[in-house]
Structures are given as structure tokens and as C-alpha cells.
Amino acid sequence: MKQPKSRLQASSEAPLPTKGSGEKQPKSASARAKQGLVRRVLSDPLGAIAVTIISLIVVASIFAQAIAPFAADFVNISVANVPPLTPGHLLGADSSGRDVLSRLLVAGQLTLIGAALTVVIAVSLGVIVGLIAGYFGGIFDTVSNWIAELLMVLPSKIVLVALFAVVGPNTIMTMAVLGVMVAPGFFRLVRSLVISVKNELYVDAARVSGLSDAAIIGRHVLMTVRAPIVIQASFVAGIAVVIQAGLEFIGLGDPSTPTWGGMLQEAFLALYKAPTLIIWPGVIIGLFVGSFILLGNVVRDTLEGGSSAKVSGKAVRAAKAAQRSLKKTITLEGTAKPVDSPALLNVSDLQVVYPNADGTTKTVVHDVSLSVAKGEVLGLVGESGSGKTQTAFAILGLLPQEAMISQGHMLVHGQNLAALTVKERNALLGRKIAYIPQEPMSNLDPAFRVGYQLVEPMRSLLGLSRSAARAEALALLKRVGINDPERTFNSYPHQISGGMAQRVLIAGAISCNPELLIADEPTTALDVTVQAEILDILRGLQKERGMAMILVTHNFGVVADLCDRVAVMQLGRIVEQNTSQELFSAPQHSYTKMLLGSTLEGGPARPAWQHKQDAVRQMEEVSNV
Numbered sequence: 001m002k003q004p005k006s007r008l009q010a011s012s013e014a015p016l017p018t019k020g021s022g023e024k025q026p027k028s029a030s031a032r033a034k035q036g037l038v039r040r041v042l043s044d045p046l047g048a049i050a051v052t053i054i055s056l057i058v059v060a061s062i063f064a065q066a067i068a069p070f071a072a073d074f075v076n077i078s079v080a081n082v083p084p085l086t087p088g089h090l091l092g093a094d095s096s097g098r099d100v101l102s103r104l105l106v107a108g109q110l111t112l113i114g115a116a117l118t119v120v121i122a123v124s125l126g127v128i129v130g131l132i133a134g135y136f137g138g139i140f141d142t143v144s145n146w147i148a149e150l151l152m153v154l155p156s157k158i159v160l161v162a163l164f165a166v167v168g169p170n171t172i173m174t175m176a177v178l179g180v181m182v183a184p185g186f187f188r189l190v191r192s193l194v195i196s197v198k199n200e201l202y203v204d205a206a207r208v209s210g211l212s213d214a215a216i217i218g219r220h221v222l223m224t225v226r227a228p229i230v231i232q233a234s235f236v237a238g239i240a241v242v243i244q245a246g247l248e249f250i251g252l253g254d255p256s257t258p259t260w261g262g263m264l265q266e267a268f269l270a271l272y273k274a275p276t277l278i279i280w281p282g283v284i285i286g287l288f289v290g291s292f293i294l295l296g297n298v299v300r301d302t303l304e305g306g307s308s309a310k311v312s313g314k315a316v317r318a319a320k321a322a323q324r325s326l327k328k329t330i331t332l333e334g335t336a337k338p339v340d341s342p343a344l345l346n347v348s349d350l351q352v353v354y355p356n357a358d359g360t361t362k363t364v365v366h367d368v369s370l371s372v373a374k375g376e377v378l379g380l381v382g383e384s385g386s387g388k389t390q391t392a393f394a395i396l397g398l399l400p401q402e403a404m405i406s407q408g409h410m411l412v413h414g415q416n417l418a419a420l421t422v423k424e425r426n427a428l429l430g431r432k433i434a435y436i437p438q439e440p441m442s443n444l445d446p447a448f449r450v451g452y453q454l455v456e457p458m459r460s461l462l463g464l465s466r467s468a469a470r471a472e473a474l475a476l477l478k479r480v481g482i483n484d485p486e487r488t489f490n491s492y493p494h495q496i497s498g499g500m501a502q503r504v505l506i507a508g509a510i511s512c513n514p515e516l517l518i519a520d521e522p523t524t525a526l527d528v529t530v531q532a533e534i535l536d537i538l539r540g541l542q543k544e545r546g547m548a549m550i551l552v553t554h555n556f557g558v559v560a561d562l563c564d565r566v567a568v569m570q571l572g573r574i575v576e577q578n579t580s581q582e583l584f585s586a587p588q589h590s591y592t593k594m595l596l597g598s599t600l601e602g603g604p605a606r607p608a609w610q611h612k613q614d615a616v617r618q619m620e621e622v623s624n625v
């Protein structure tokens with residue numbers, strides 16, 4: 001019954017189809033993803049029209065003085081109110097005898113500078129504060145929320161009218177204040193996106209690979225929220241022009257400088273004498289604002305159409321901010337100074353608790369003590385919910401925010417993890433301790449190609465050049481059994497299968513030569529055939545590199561195949577710990593016997609070699625399916 005599923009998996013493991021293979025969809029998606037955003041927007045007719053109109057207006061405004069037939073304030077009373085197409089005055093002249101076309105061109109300068117200022121201030125303030133508040137939370141988040149709410153309840157037009165009363169006609173100041181008033185829109189947008197993104201597993205994975213918070217925000221969080229920011233900025237640019245024109249129309253502009261809103265006001269006053277005057281500023285404002293709104297829509301459609309930039313809305317697991325965890329772990333007594341310990345990792349009396357709603361606490365890891373020597377493979381076995389992942393997460397610093405390590409020590413090379421600073425911990429993660437997660441797909445950032453996600457940690461942690469890191473990444477992809485490393489390197493995560501994603505994560509985990517690899521049920525989410533291959537790769541890599549490994553699993557076949565020692569967990573406690581051989585031949589604890597019995601179909605305990613052979617045979621049968 002498993003065969004069709006295996007075949008399906010095998011086919012999805014195959015390299016992506018090449019040109020002419022007949023399977024066009026992945027290729028076209030890939031090709032589309034490779035195009036830059038600008039090219040994709042321009043390939044949309046509406047996008048091209050919007051960009052052309054905006055560009056023409058901007059260029060004409062910049063070079064207004066050079067291309068305008070007259071100076072903006074040149075008066076020739078003899079042509080006052082002449083209609084359009086009058087020789088020398090293509091769009092006519094206003095009631096003071098000034099050329100409309102010349103004024104329209106020059107007026108664009110102040111209007112565009114004002115709109116740009118509003119957008120720059122709103123985006124800078126809103127995005128920076130939103131990123132920090134969303135990512136770090138805490139008091140900064142609370143205070144910035146208060147300020148944002150305060151600004152949002154203030155009626156912006158009334159504030160701007162009041163500002164005019166205080167500082168007089170000052171377009172730059174007015175538009176700068178408008179930027180501050182609309183910044184909360186960006187703040188709220190970015191903050192809510194960051195809160196959802198920071199809980200994604202690939203952000204956890206980035207933390208575990210040793211990336212600093214600044215690097216994670218820059219590379220993973222900001223890249224994911226950039227699309228909505230671009231779209232909102234485009235709408236705000238249009239709105240800024242409308243508000244500026246509106247204020248000038250009601251007489252709150254600077255009469256000494258031509259602006260589109262000011263021209264609209266003058267035309268309105270001369271509506272009966274020269275009705276066409278109102279058309280030109282109205283048309284240009286309409287064209288400019290309409291083009292920005294159109295552009296915003298096209299950018300949105302383009303980004304939503306390209307899955308490379310989509311954010312998974314699924315909140316997979318409550319993740320923790322690394323430094324918050326550190327704050328909690330730091331409450332433990334300890335020193336960062338190395339102490340004498342022969343083991344690579346030494347965990348003693350570890351206790352992890354969660355607060356209950358009624359104020360009590362629930363202990364999910366009780367007095368766990370374990371050690372892993374250099375090059376040793378420790379299996380952490382137990383039924384679902386027995387505390388294996390919580391123990392692994394405590395070591396990795398990945399416990400959810402609400403979790404507390406209420407007791408215990410975790411020493412790596414005798415160095416207390418609890419007493420490390422964020423920087424010291426980051427230096428350890430990725431380089432000395434690496435992690436392979438349960439769900440490969442959720443641990444790759446959908447916004448980046450596989451190659452980038454492999455190359456960047458090597459560049460920042462090992463200081464490799466881009467080309468050296470690329471060569472190393474391709475070699476690693478080959479080593480983990482990917483047939484066409486180049487293609488996978490250039491693919492986005494949605495273009496590869498789960499099995500390939502897990503191989504990529506293994507390649508990433510070993511890329512910085514860790515001394516300890518923590519693999520949390522690395523094959524659970526995969527098809528059985530792929531499971532056997534992945535375990536084979538892990539076994540080979542562990543032997544080649546002499547890495548220590550903690551293998552979290554509920555499968556005794558895997559334990560027999562890979563582990564030197566086993567710790568059996570039940571209800572958050574280690575109930576038995578022994579060498580694999582001893583544990584299989586003479587299990588001591590009734591829970592271990594029960595687990596072994598259910599795995600190996602019961603019966604009296606047999607010699608270790610026989611148990612191990614059984615388990616290995618099971619694995620081989622699985623890999624032969």
C-alpha cells in the first residue's frame with residue numbers, strides 16, 4: 001500500500017523539469033520568480049502605464065525650468081485668460097497672464113518634494129519602530145503602541161490647519177508633519193506582520209544557526225514585510241498629493257510658489273471667466289494619484305502572484321525571542337567560565353515549567369540529566385509528549401516565551417549556556433551546536449533561494465567569500481544526495497520536495513562543522529523511503545565528521561541503527577539511560593520494556609545483537625519498499 005506514495009515522493013524528489021520536458025509549470029514559476037519585481041511590474045500593461053505616467057511627470061517636474069516656455073511667474077497681462085492652443089500658450093494663460101503650462105511644470109516640483117517627504121518620513125518612522133516593537137515586544141512595543149494610537153486619533157487635517165496658524169505657509173513643514181501623522185499606519189502594518197513572521201520556524205532555524213537579531217530582521221523579517229510596505233507607500237504618495245492640494249485649495253499653501261493645489265484654487269476663483277483653467281491642475285493631480293494607486297495594485301498583484309514572497313499565515317508554533325529565553329535562563333546561577341568536564345554537553349537536573357492559567361505551573365521536563373561525549377550519538381526516546389523536544393529546545397534556547405527553566409545546568413565544553421550573553425550564545429549556535437528540525441519545509445524561508453540560505457550563514461559565521469561559500473554549499477548538497485545541486489541551489493523552497501528540503505537543512509546544519517548536532521525527529525515528516533535515505537546520510541556524516549549527535553526519536557529501529565547510548569523519557573523524566581547494547585539486551589525500566597515490546601513485538605528479552613539485527617532489518621525492509 002505504501003508503494004504509490006513512495007513513487008510520488010520519488011518523483012517529487014527528481015530534479016525540476018528542464019525546458020521542453022513537457023512539465024512547464026514549475027519552470028515557468030521558477031523563471032517568473034527569477035525576474036526582478038520591477039521587470040514583473042513593467043510586464044503588466046497597467047503597471048507599465050502607471051510607471052510611464054509617474055516617470056513623465058517626475059522628469060518633467062525636475063527639468064521644468066529647462067523645458068517650460070516661460071518663467072513660472074512671468075506676467076503678460078495682454079494674454080490673461082487666453083484659452084488653450086493660443087499660439088505660445090499651449091494650455092492657455094491664467095487671469096494674471098501667466099503661462100499655464102510653465103506653471104504646471106514648475107508646480108510639480110514642490111508638490112512632488114512634499115509627497116516624497118511625507119512618504120520617506122512615514123515609511124522610515126513606521127517601519128523602523130514597527131520592526132523593533134514587533135520583533136522585541138516588551139515596554140518599547142507598549143509605549144510605541146500608545147504613541148501610534150494617540151497619533152491615529154488626532155484628526156490630521158485639523159492638526160495641519162492648526163500648524164498653518166502657528167508656522168504660516170510652509171509646505172515642507174506641513175508635509176513632514178503629515179508624514180509623522182501617517183506613520184502609525186506603517187507601524188501597525190509592519191508590527192503585525194513581524195509578530196506573525198517571527199514565530200515562523202525558519203526564523204527559529206535562523207536563530208539556531210547563530211544569526212544575530214539584526215541579521216534575522218534584515219534578512220528574513222524585513223524581506224517578508226517589504227511587499228506590503230511598498231504597496232502602502234504607493235497609496236500614501238497619492239494621498240499626500242491629494243492632502244497637499246486640498247490644503248492649498250483652501251488657501252493654506254504658500255502663494256509665492258506655484259503648486260498644483262494653488263493653481264486649482266486660482267482656477268476656481270476664475271471659473272466663470274476661464275473655465276478651462278481648472279482642467280489642467282485637476283487632470284495632473286488625477287493622473288498622478290491614479291497612477292500611484294494603480295501601481296500599488298499592480299505591485300500587490302505581482303507579489304501575490306509570485307509565491308516566492310508569500311508569507312505563510314500559519315502560526316506553526318509559539319517561538320521565543322532568543323534574548324527573552326536568555327533572560328530566563330540567566331536567572332539560573334552559573335558562570336560563563338568553562339569548568340572541567342570531559343563531556344561535550346552536560347545537562348544536569350534540568351527542569352522546564354509552563355505557567356497555568358490558574359497561577360500554578362506545569363512541569364514538562366523534570367530533573368533531566370544527560371551527557372554527550374565528543375563523537376557520541378545519544379538517542380532521546382519516548383512516546384509523544386514525553387518531553388524530548390522540550391529538552392532539546394532548552395539546550396538550543398528555543399523554548400517558547402512563556403517557558404521557564406526553573407532549575408538545572410547546561411554545560412557545553414564546560415561552559416554554562418545559561419550564563420552566556422546573546423552574542424556568546426549566537427557564536428555557539430551554528431558553529432558548535434546545530435539543529436535539524438522535524439518539519440523541513442517550514443524551516444526554510446520562502447522568500448529566499450535555497451543557495452542564499454546556505455551561503456549566508458557560512459559567510460557570516462565562517463567568514464568565507466561568496467564564491468567559496470557557494471562552492472562549499474554545492475559540495476554539501478551533493479554530499480546529502482541531491483543529484484543536481486546547481487538546480488536545487490537556485491530553487492526557492494516551494495520548488496523542492498520535503499525530502500530535498502530536509503537534505504538542504506542537513507547540509508545547512510553541518511555547513512559550519514558543528515561539534516554537536518541535535519536532530520529532532522528528522523524523518524517524521526517524510527515518506528518512509530526518504531526516511532531511510534536521510535538516516536543513511538546522517539549516519540555517514542556523523543561518522544565522517546566525528547560529530548556528537550542527539551537524535552530525538554520515538555523509533556527504536558533508528559536508535560539501534562545509529563545510537564551509542566539511549567535515554568528513555570516518560571512524562572518529562574529520564575527513566576532509563578544506558579548504552580544501546582545494554583538497553584536492548586537488558587532493559588531495566590518497565591516503561592522501556594513496554595516501548596521495546598511494542599516496537600519489537602514483545603517476547604522475552606533477547607541478546608543485544610539480535611535486537612539490533614531485528615531493528616536494522618526493519619530499517620532495511622523499509623528502505624527496500
Ligand SMILES: Nc1ncnc2c1ncn2[C@@H]1O[C@H](COP(=O)(O)OP(=O)(O)OP(=O)(O)O)[C@@H](O)[C@H]1O
Pocket residue numbers: 318354364382383384385386387388389390391400554
Ligand atoms: N507551549 C507549551 N505550553 C504548555 N505545555 C507545553 C508547551 N509545549 C509543549 N508542552 C508540553 O510539554 C510536554 C512535552 O512536550 P514535547 O514536545 O517535549 O514532547 P515530545 O516528547 O517531543 O513529543 P512529540 O514526539 O510529539 O514531539 C507535553 O505534555 C506538551 O503538552
